[in-house]
Structure formats: C-alpha cells, structure tokens
Amino acid sequence: MKSTSLGDLAQSFMLQRRSVALRQDLTRLTDELSSGKVADVRQVLSGNHNYLTGLERSLEVLQGYSVATTEAEYLTGAMQDSLERVQDSGSQLGIDLLLASGGPLGVVSGNQAENAMSQLEGIINALNDDIAGRSLFAGTATDGAPLPDAQTLVGLVRTAIAGQPTPADALAAAETWFNNPAGFDALAYSGSTTALAPFALSDTERVSLDIRADNDALKDLLKHVTVAALGDDxxxxxxxxxxxxxxxxxGIGLQSNQDQLTSLRASIGFVQERIEMIAARNQAEETSMEFARNALLAADPFETATELESVQFHLQSLYSVTVRSSQLNLVNFL
Incomplete structure (x- = not known):
C-alpha cells in the first residue's frame, strides 16, 4: 500500500496558510464581538441590498430633517424672545404714559418723552435682532436690519405730524403715515415684503413663519411709542x-395693542408646538429604522463568542504543532 506524505516545504506552506486563515477569522470575530455588527454584509443579505439601502437612505433623509427642525426651533425661539421684550417694553411704557396723563394716582415724575425714546430704542433693537447674521423680522431680506435707528424713525414721524393742532390730530396723522404704503413701508421699513420659505420638516409637513417688522401689530406699537417720544418736541x-x-x-393705544402682540406671539407658539410634534415623530421613526437596520446587521454575541473561542483554540493548537514540527530532526529520531 502506497502512502502519501508532504515534503517539509509544502508542509510549512500549509501551516502558514492555515495560520493566516485563522488569524483573519480571529480579527473578523473580534470586530464583530466589539461592534455588534456582522463583518460580511453581503453574505448576511445574500446579495440583496435593496432593503438595507432603503433604510440607510431614509435615515439620511431624517437626519437632514433633523437639521431643519433644529434650525426652525432656534429661529422661532429667538423670535419669541424678541417679541417678549417688545411686548414687555410696550406694556410698561403704556402704564407709565397713562400715569403721566393724570388720573387717580396723579402725574408721575420724569420726562415721559425721554422714557418713550429709550423704550423705542429697545423695541427697534429687538426687532432688528439676528441669529448667526440672519435677520429675524426682515422676511427674505435676511442680510440686513428691517428698521432704522430710533432717531431716524422719530425724525420721519416728526415730519409727518408737525403742525397738527391737537394731540388727537397728531396721532391720526401718525396713523395715516404708518398705514400709507408711501409712508412707513417705503421710508422706514427696509426688509422684504416676501415671507421666508416654509421649513420642510418631513416628507409631508411644512411650517411657515410670516412675521416681519411691517406687521400691523408691530406698526401700531411703533406708532404709539414714536408719537409719545415726540410729546415735548x-x-x-x-x-x-x-x-x-x-x-x-x-398709553391707551399701547395697552390696547397688547392683545395684538399676544396673538402674534401665540401664532409663533403654535408653530413651536408643531415643530416639537414633528421632531418627536421624526425621532421615533429614526429610532425604529435604526433598530431595523441593527437587527438586520447584528451579530449574535453568544454565537460570535463561541466561534471566537473555537478559533483561538485551533490557532493555539496550530502553533503547538508548528513548534513541535520545527523541533524534529534526524538525531532526535535516532
């Protein structure tokens, strides 16, 4: 009976090849155990990547919506904060002006025209606010402030109401100027008359923020504050x-204006609520898809650990055989 044996060189090559294969398996199983994902995706999916590709594309789209949602939340929050400052200034000034007009509490001390000018500067600064260089209340003209400084606005209104015989006439002339397209809109407001494009927060959800410094409620506020600033002019x-x-x-006009400002802020609050709801729904959908992708590509930790232990045992056995083979020689055999 003939026996077949391997030469020393062939046997050395065979051991090296087996060693390389075992070390590759060891590396693969170690990566799978540490990451929790299979290394050979093609084998797991049997060559059909359509489902996985669809999941990954949906996740990328949702991540894009997440960026838009964060931007919308930041923008609406900044607008809400600015309008809160505007409303608080108008409310406090209205109370001061009513007290200054004389009533049950008497006339308050101090120059109310200067007080109104100071509040006007704060209101204009709030309406000229921007985030990251993007103006909040200028419509699509986000690269610049929508309103001039307080001194310029007061100068424009002074020209429009100068010479009016009574306070009521002066206030009426100011109202005419603020409502006239050739007045405030043309001479004072430098923003755009076009609203910002709606934010796309999902495949089917859009939210719009059409609040500009030429809004009727804000113009009404600016009218009363500016006229008050001209009281002793x-x-x-x-x-x-x-x-x-x-x-x-x-003062009465500013107190009446509070309801309009509250309604304006409520509209932003409604948008904020919608954004939060859409963000929560997108997050839930993203979590569900990530779970599906992980379940598809997940490596069984128990099976991986068992296979890793088996590979380690075989690799150690191979090393032992290699060492013993290297120690064989004719002298020891004889």
Whole structure:
C-alpha cells in the first residue's frame, strides 16, 4: 500500500496558510464581538441590498430633517424672545404714559418723552435682532436690519405730524403715515415684503413663519411709542396739558395693542408646538429604522463568542504543532 506524505516545504506552506486563515477569522470575530455588527454584509443579505439601502437612505433623509427642525426651533425661539421684550417694553411704557396723563394716582415724575425714546430704542433693537447674521423680522431680506435707528424713525414721524393742532390730530396723522404704503413701508421699513420659505420638516409637513417688522401689530406699537417720544418736541408745540393728553392717548393705544402682540406671539407658539410634534415623530421613526437596520446587521454575541473561542483554540493548537514540527530532526529520531 502506497502512502502519501508532504515534503517539509509544502508542509510549512500549509501551516502558514492555515495560520493566516485563522488569524483573519480571529480579527473578523473580534470586530464583530466589539461592534455588534456582522463583518460580511453581503453574505448576511445574500446579495440583496435593496432593503438595507432603503433604510440607510431614509435615515439620511431624517437626519437632514433633523437639521431643519433644529434650525426652525432656534429661529422661532429667538423670535419669541424678541417679541417678549417688545411686548414687555410696550406694556410698561403704556402704564407709565397713562400715569403721566393724570388720573387717580396723579402725574408721575420724569420726562415721559425721554422714557418713550429709550423704550423705542429697545423695541427697534429687538426687532432688528439676528441669529448667526440672519435677520429675524426682515422676511427674505435676511442680510440686513428691517428698521432704522430710533432717531431716524422719530425724525420721519416728526415730519409727518408737525403742525397738527391737537394731540388727537397728531396721532391720526401718525396713523395715516404708518398705514400709507408711501409712508412707513417705503421710508422706514427696509426688509422684504416676501415671507421666508416654509421649513420642510418631513416628507409631508411644512411650517411657515410670516412675521416681519411691517406687521400691523408691530406698526401700531411703533406708532404709539414714536408719537409719545415726540410729546415735548417743539415741532408739535403742545403745552403741558396737551402733552398729558397725548400721553394718555398713546398709553391707551399701547395697552390696547397688547392683545395684538399676544396673538402674534401665540401664532409663533403654535408653530413651536408643531415643530416639537414633528421632531418627536421624526425621532421615533429614526429610532425604529435604526433598530431595523441593527437587527438586520447584528451579530449574535453568544454565537460570535463561541466561534471566537473555537478559533483561538485551533490557532493555539496550530502553533503547538508548528513548534513541535520545527523541533524534529534526524538525531532526535535516532
């Protein structure tokens, strides 16, 4: 009977090849055990990548929506904060002007025209706010402030109402100027009349933020504050009693304006609520898809650990055989 044996060189090559294969398996199983995912995706999917590709594409789309959602949340939050400052300024000034007009509590001390000018500067600064260089209340003209500084606005209104015989006439002339397209909209407002494009937060959900500094509620606020700032201006020529009357009219107007501002802020609050709901739904969908992808590509930790232990045992056995084979020689055999 013939026996077949391997030469020393062939046997060395065979042991090396087996060693390389075992070490590759060891590396693969170690990676799978540490990452929890299979290394050979093609084998797991049997060559059909359609389902996995669809999941990964959907996850990428949802991540894009997540960026848009974060931007929308940031923008609406900044707008809400700015309008809160505007409303608080208008409310406090309205109370001060009503007290200055004379009433049950008497006339308050201090120059109410200066007070109104100070509040006007704060209101304009709030409406000219921007985030990351993007103006909040200028529509699509996000590269610049929508309103001029307080001194410029006061100068424009002074020209429009100068020479009016009574405080009521002065306030009416100011209202005409603010409502006239050739007045405030053309001379003071430098933003765009086009609203920002809606934010796409999902395949079917869009939210719009059409609040600009030329909004009627904001123009009404600016009108009363600006006229109050001109209360003691020589161009109007009002005496103390007429100034008190003017402060009373503008104070009542500012208090009446509070409902409009509240409605404006409520509309932003509604948008914020929608954004939160859409964000939560997108997050739930993203979590579900990630779970499906992980389940598809997950490596069984128990099976992987068992196979890893088996490979380690075979590799150690191979090393032992290799060492013993290298120690064989004719002298030891004889």
């Amino acid at each position: 020589p161009a109007l020529g009002f005496d103390v009693e007429e100034q008190a009357e003017l402060y009373g009219l503008t």
